[in-house]
Amino acid sequence: MPNRLLTEYLYPNRHPKMREIVSIKDVTKVYKGGHQALTDVSLDIHEGEIFALLGPNGAGKTTLISAICGLISPSKGSVLVGGFDVVNDYRKSRSLIGLVPQEITLEPFEKVYNTVSFSRGLFGLGSNPELIERILTQLSLWDKKSAKIMELSGGMKRRVLIAKALSHEPQVLFLDEPTAGVDVELRKDMWQLVRELRENGVTIILTTHYIEEAEAIADRIGIINGGKLILAENKESLMGRLGRKQMRIELKSKITKIPDHLTKYGLTPSNEHSALIYTYDTTGERTGITSLLNDLNKSGIQIADIQTSQSSLEEIFVDLVEAGK
């Protein structure tokens, strides 16, 4: 699959151990009508990672990707891909990038094989039938190579878009909402494909508004809303927050003061003082639930009921988005 060494070969002077494959600095985009789609976005994408850009519709995800890929020019700020400026050095930067757009945009009367090899030609590369056969085979499209685009199903068309983006062996692959409107089965296949591509050394940047998608495949997650990047964080540390659970312990009688020997649990009384709320980390080695229940028992506090609830990434996301408004 995509040849990692290709860019080393094409650009021997490029720094070989560069960690940031995409470097976005203070990018602002104001559209002609005055709509400010991006505000001072700075972000580094590391080589070889899967980065998920998460945000509600209209948050600026596609605008950010468009600014990197050359579809729009940023009003302010700079974007480097592989160390090359996307405006001044666009030939070199774009050679490294493959883009799979959100909308299915394909010429309906063209054949699958021709449209994929056309994409390779556009990127200045000579024909390479073996590579195109490998890409089409990997995407389960080889037996459709002579079919017209209009004869394909929606899922197949999306895979043709991916094949086109891979045809010039990019180092960075942008997937704009790759699983929007795709059924569960295909979505799983898509995730598997994304993982395989990463194993082949391709850096993947995808946008999504499905939180579970980001959870399932991303190494790092960026949250964007209202044109501002709210955070960019490792999935694990974000999952740490996701992993926080709350246990609500309903008491038989109201409690006015939490006994001293229970302070170590950081309990908070509920508004009506009829329950205690314990927050714990499921990813930690010990949740502390057993000892808490033992200590409560020792104190003679009688328990009426216990409920647990989990703060999901969705809640974190919603909180962050709400806070940003």
Place this chain on the structure above:
Amino acid sequence: MNLQAVKAIYIFEMSRTFRTLLQSIVSPVISTSLYFVVFGAAIGSRIQEVEGVSYGSFIVPGLIMLTVLTQSVSNGAFGIYFPKFIGTIYELNTAPISFLEIVLGYVGAAATKSFVIGLIILGTATFFVDLQIEHPVWMLMFLILTCISFSLLGFIIGILAENFEQLQLVPLLVITPLVFLGGSFYSVSMLPPFWQTITFFNPVVYLISGFRWSFFGLADVGVGYSLLAIFLFLFACLAVTGWIFSTGYKIKE
């Protein structure tokens, strides 16, 4: 220079022609044959000759120009408008290619198509009338320059057009009248003096006149003016294309 990309666009566009062979090649041939039947046979039987050339032969250069001009404009316009319309233009905007390479690929393919159609019509004409070409090299040069400059005009229209209606507007409302009134079917000298003066403001007159000169050695205007006119037109189109390139107008934000 990303020549590979120019080649890719050129081949992709030409393959569209072969896919729509009937529409691209056969229909201009049929409509030209109809012109020969109507103008050559029906009207030509009442007009003996124009300036020493039989009427049927006289209209051949004008007929070729009529088709080549409309085909160049519509091919050039459609070639770039279609990717804009269906959204595949994103690929051009994200590929490591310059605007010049895009123009070369699309205009090259559009011009090639209309050049081939021009030659096919010339071939068709020989079935209807006796033809001799006095200056074949000049004839080819006029034809090639016309194909390129009008495909470039089409490209500009395709870039500027926002819908299919606008795409059709210029060929329909501008090109066709200019060609019909540009001496395709008559010699300008057959007009009353007032209309002769008006006609000389029509740029197509110079094209048809120069092209006809390459066939029969006779012209409404000096062949130098014809050459000047076509080069001026070509440079005007290049200038507008260059301006679109420098502003990114209608292609990207």
